[in-house]
Amino acid sequence: ELESEAKVDGEAASDSESRADLVAPPAPVDNTPEVLNRALSNLSSRWKNWWVRGILTLAMITFFFIIIYLGPMVLMMIVMCVQIKCFHEIITIGYNVYHSYDLPWFRTLSWYFLLCVNYFFYGETVTDYFFTLVQREEPLRILSKYHRFISFTLYLTGFCMFVLSLVKKHYRLQFYMFGWTHVTLLIVVTQSHLVIHNLFEGMIWFIVPISCVICNDIMAYMFGFFFGRTPLIKLSPKKTWEGFIGGFFATVVFGLLLSYVMSGYRCFVCPVEYNNDTNSFTVDCEPSDLFRLQEYNIPGVIQSVVGWKTIRMYPFQIHSIALSTFASLIGPFGGFFASGFKRAFKIKDFANTIPGHGGIMDRFDCQYLMATFVNVYIASFIRGPNPSKLIQQFLTLRPDQQLHIFNTLKSHLMDKGILTAATEDE
Amino acid sequence: ETDIDDRYGDLDSRADSDVPEIPPSSDRTPEILQKALSGLSSRWKNWWIRGILTLTMISLFFLTIYMGSFMLMLLVLGIQVKCFHEIITIGYRVYHSYELPWFRTLSWYFLLCVNYFFYGETVADYFATFVQREEQLQFLIRYHRFISFALYLAGFCMFVLSLVKKHYRLQFYMFAWTHVTLLITVTQSHLVIQNLFEGMIWFLVPISSVICNDITAYLFGFFFGRTPLIKLSPKKTWEGFIGGFFSTVVFGFIAAYVLSKYQYFVCPVEYRSDVNSFVTECEPADLFQLHSYQLPSFLQAVLRRDTVSLYPFQIHSIALSTFASLIGPFGGFFASGFKRAFKIKDFANTIPGHGGIMDRFDCQYLMATFVHVYITSFIRGPNPSKVLQQLLVLQPEQQLSIYRTLKTHLLEKGLLQPALKV
Numbered sequence: 001e002l003e004s005e006a007k008v009d010g011e012a013a014s015d016s017e018s019r020a021d022l023v024a025p026p027a028p029v030d031n032t033p034e035v036l037n038r039a040l041s042n043l044s045s046r047w048k049n050w051w052v053r054g055i056l057t058l059a060m061i062t063f064f065f066i067i068i069y070l071g072p073m074v075l076m077m078i079v080m081c082v083q084i085k086c087f088h089e090i091i092t093i094g095y096n097v098y099h100s101y102d103l104p105w106f107r108t109l110s111w112y113f114l115l116c117v118n119y120f121f122y123g124e125t126v127t128d129y130f131f132t133l134v135q136r137e138e139p140l141r142i143l144s145k146y147h148r149f150i151s152f153t154l155y156l157t158g159f160c161m162f163v164l165s166l167v168k169k170h171y172r173l174q175f176y177m178f179g180w181t182h183v184t185l186l187i188v189v190t191q192s193h194l195v196i197h198n199l200f201e202g203m204i205w206f207i208v209p210i211s212c213v214i215c216n217d218i219m220a221y222m223f224g225f226f227f228g229r230t231p232l233i234k235l236s237p238k239k240t241w242e243g244f245i246g247g248f249f250a251t252v253v254f255g256l257l258l259s260y261v262m263s264g265y266r267c268f269v270c271p272v273e274y275n276n277d278t279n280s281f282t283v284d285c286e287p288s289d290l291f292r293l294q295e296y297n298i299p300g301v302i303q304s305v306v307g308w309k310t311i312r313m314y315p316f317q318i319h320s321i322a323l324s325t326f327a328s329l330i331g332p333f334g335g336f337f338a339s340g341f342k343r344a345f346k347i348k349d350f351a352n353t354i355p356g357h358g359g360i361m362d363r364f365d366c367q368y369l370m371a372t373f374v375n376v377y378i379a380s381f382i383r384g385p386n387p388s389k390l391i392q393q394f395l396t397l398r399p400d401q402q403l404h405i406f407n408t409l410k411s412h413l414m415d416k417g418i419l420t421a422a423t424e425d426e
Numbered sequence: 427e428t429d430i431d432d433r434y435g436d437l438d439s440r441a442d443s444d445v446p447e448i449p450p451s452s453d454r455t456p457e458i459l460q461k462a463l464s465g466l467s468s469r470w471k472n473w474w475i476r477g478i479l480t481l482t483m484i485s486l487f488f489l490t491i492y493m494g495s496f497m498l499m500l501l502v503l504g505i506q507v508k509c510f511h512e513i514i515t516i517g518y519r520v521y522h523s524y525e526l527p528w529f530r531t532l533s534w535y536f537l538l539c540v541n542y543f544f545y546g547e548t549v550a551d552y553f554a555t556f557v558q559r560e561e562q563l564q565f566l567i568r569y570h571r572f573i574s575f576a577l578y579l580a581g582f583c584m585f586v587l588s589l590v591k592k593h594y595r596l597q598f599y600m601f602a603w604t605h606v607t608l609l610i611t612v613t614q615s616h617l618v619i620q621n622l623f624e625g626m627i628w629f630l631v632p633i634s635s636v637i638c639n640d641i642t643a644y645l646f647g648f649f650f651g652r653t654p655l656i657k658l659s660p661k662k663t664w665e666g667f668i669g670g671f672f673s674t675v676v677f678g679f680i681a682a683y684v685l686s687k688y689q690y691f692v693c694p695v696e697y698r699s700d701v702n703s704f705v706t707e708c709e710p711a712d713l714f715q716l717h718s719y720q721l722p723s724f725l726q727a728v729l730r731r732d733t734v735s736l737y738p739f740q741i742h743s744i745a746l747s748t749f750a751s752l753i754g755p756f757g758g759f760f761a762s763g764f765k766r767a768f769k770i771k772d773f774a775n776t777i778p779g780h781g782g783i784m785d786r787f788d789c790q791y792l793m794a795t796f797v798h799v800y801i802t803s804f805i806r807g808p809n810p811s812k813v814l815q816q817l818l819v820l821q822p823e824q825q826l827s828i829y830r831t832l833k834t835h836l837l838e839k840g841l842l843q844p845a846l847k848v
Contacts (some may be wrong), residue, residue: 084435149803156753159792163759166658182609183602235589288503330579336586346592369582372575380572390820392829393813399841405814406832406842413829418822 035107060363061214068207072272074283077208078164080118083192085360088186097345098173105165106174110181112158117185119150121193129200132276135246191368194375199380203283204268208320209257209374210326213366215254220332236339240331248328255324256317260372263291263314288381290316305376319382326373331366338365450752480641483786486795494705495695496625499619503541506615508783510537510607512774517603518767519598528588529597533604536580539609548623553697606610614791624801626706627691627714628635630796631681631743635750636789638677643670643755671751678747679740686714686737711807713739742793742805749796754789761788 067074091110117349127144143150166174224243232239262268270285296308305308337362342348350361394402413419485711490501514533546567566573622629647666655662677700685691693708718733724730761784773784817825836842 048567070807118521146803148799152799159760160753163756163763164656166759166763168657173723175764175767179602179606182606186609188614232589233587235586330583330712333586336589337582340586340589340594341598344598356610369579376571376575383563390813390816390826394832396588397813400837402836403841405817406829406836408814409817409825409829409832412818413822413825416822418826419829 037412057218064210068203072199072203072283075199075203079192079195079199080109080366082360083112083118083188086188086364089361090188091182092183093345093347093350096178096347098176103167103170103174103177105161106177109158109162109165112161112179113155113185114189116151116154116158117189119154120147121189123147123151124192125196129272130393141301183259186370193211194371197375198371198378200272201383202217202269202271203315205374207262207268207377208255209323209327209370210367211231211258212251212255212320212324213331213370216247216251216324216328216331217366218255219250220244220328223247223250233336235336235343244332245415248325252321252324255320255327255394261316261318263287290314290319319377327366327370330373331370334364334368334370337368338362363386366395428525461690485527491626491630495622495706498626499621501617502615502622505539505783505787506541509611509787512784513607513611514604515605516768516770516773517600519597521603524588525591526597526600529547529582531601532581532585532588532670535584536604536608537580537612538579539574539577540612543570544612546570546574548616548619565690582767588678614794618794621794621797623695624806625692625694627682627685627782628797628801630685630691631678632746632750632755632793633790634681635674635743635747636754636793639670639674639747639751639754640789642673642677643667643751656759658759668757671748674751675744675747678743678750682740682743686710686739704812705804713737713742733846742800745800746797750793752787753796754793757791757793758789759793761785785826 006283052325067078090193106286118394124147127147152246160176161172195206197230198209211351220239220243221244223246224238224240228240228248230241232241232244266285266287269287269291270283272281272283272286274280277284293314294314295314297310298306298308338350397405490497500797526846547570548717575611585597585601619627621632643662645659645666646669647663650665650669651663654660654666655667689708689710690706690715692710693706695704695706714737717738719736720733721729722733761773765773817828820828833842
């Protein structure tokens, strides 16, 4: 039994054989549209590549603007699609590495787990934001009340199916794919849901971080192209210190300008809410303090340079400096991680979806950490807990617990002087 | 250029010869035991060692329960760290990655980060009054998520900077291995502690049900076992499985009855700042008060009674025992598959006759999560102290508006008398 399993292990999961397959990538499917091919047929191969990349970059940016214009619902759907495509790309790499096409159960199980985790996360979001809608419809109310239990049951079913599907000669492969699937879910799905949380906070919290990462990508590339000399890190030989630092400053400036422009518009600044009457998303509110112009004193050093004593800025712009700094300094580590991953598994790109750029994952590798950072940043520094959610939780407590909390809150408010005996009698 | 990946990366083809069968190494059986049992044949000797160790572990369990919640928490933490260590060590053996010195450090660092995050979340909830007093703790709690994230990021960046040209694949494997291990061991252990805070009975009954199922399934299999259950674990039989199921339900039912009487087991664990320790004192919830239930007619004939006095918790214990007997074993099969996949006999050699700590806890994985989900879905709503803590963090205007909403609600329900002066 040992020999046969060794043989199968050797065939099925041997990385030395897979290396032979992966070292020379199969002639890539050239997705470049015919039109482009003809138009650029005259140029040399190097310039052609540059033009293809450039045009696709502009196409993607335009697409980004269009979906912003179309509103939160479309944005959510796009985030969902990007998530599924990224998941698909990483899982496919796993199949390639481990030659595990012949484990038919596994494809089904991976997609099933993706469905479960998405169901869990969407359920949590829907319960928070669509509270009134959910309370009205009886089936939705039950689904929402027992949401965690249902999600757990669904996941358990997948887990038990996995255990029952373990086949004698393929144990190790199956465990690898199981681990691979879970790590992919952890990276891809949690990030995409944090992105959606940020979006609901206000579209500006979605647009500014993503734009900063894109800007940093482009600026670092330009600075590197024109001024690049000192290599930054062995993992990505094309990156240079000049590009890194130039990109940092350029992104901070870009972030400041972009925040200034966007803070003026309600549609970007207001939290996304679901309106029960119109059955759609609305972004209408009184902009919070963060998005009102305030006067700041300029430190003496800059006063002499700029010639002004004070400057009018949105407080959000100060926060945008933190966001841009993260995007420029730490965001690239996500890119290095992806580069290391590609080198480890000897692949050039995650996939061939976008001509000149590679797969969807290649475009989004720097965004990984950004979404989590923005979410943590908002939770820590911007807003506290959600008041309506608190009221909702309060109403489900036992009466004695409710009274206890009410009295504690009351004494707290009285201590702080927010509540006085006079206002009590209203 | 010889890529170390070439030599160690294709772990799957070589690993069969390289991953050893369990080294017959350190026999940890204490000397006294060896001498006392020297007379018996090897098979009985093994049986006796297993038996004695089982009794020892159960006694240790009872002792820790007696010593209280704090000791239990420490025990859970100790077990978590040991399980993590065992799984990571297996990873090192499989991938021969001893020579990546950074990686040991990074794995333990990530363990520390994740524990810091989870303990911070728990501590903030339960020690709210204690925390309010200390300034530094206030700061740490307020920005807890940010600090945890920053710590994790530092580890992530260290990992990226530590990527060495010839070891990429190995390092990514160990990175993933560490994260999956953290996901399994650390989250489960924190759910166990959450269950514990709900009331020690929520900790004791599930764990005992799993242990009981293990033992009774073994005994039923030993005496009546004939039909194999699953190829993964050839020693398991259907007779053992079904017999274990019924015994565990009965055991759970009885254990629930016995434990429900004592405030010590039934009350949520609270931290009292005045006495600076954990107390379990309360008015037992409805769940733990005797109720009369109508027996269905066919049982009436058998038992010759109309009604029976039960604790509602006993009904819940049936659900817990059912899960422990039917689904819990899948955790065991998962661990068996894992051991076969990596050709190891036991996770480690810590407990003589039993293997490693993980070997004892493999069926408990899913149980802790199930109990937690069960409690949040069917037993209690949100955690009151957490709601209070979040209220206190809000802006004053929001607090005021919530206060008014709550007041209206309580007045409507008649819980608050309008004319009452504070």
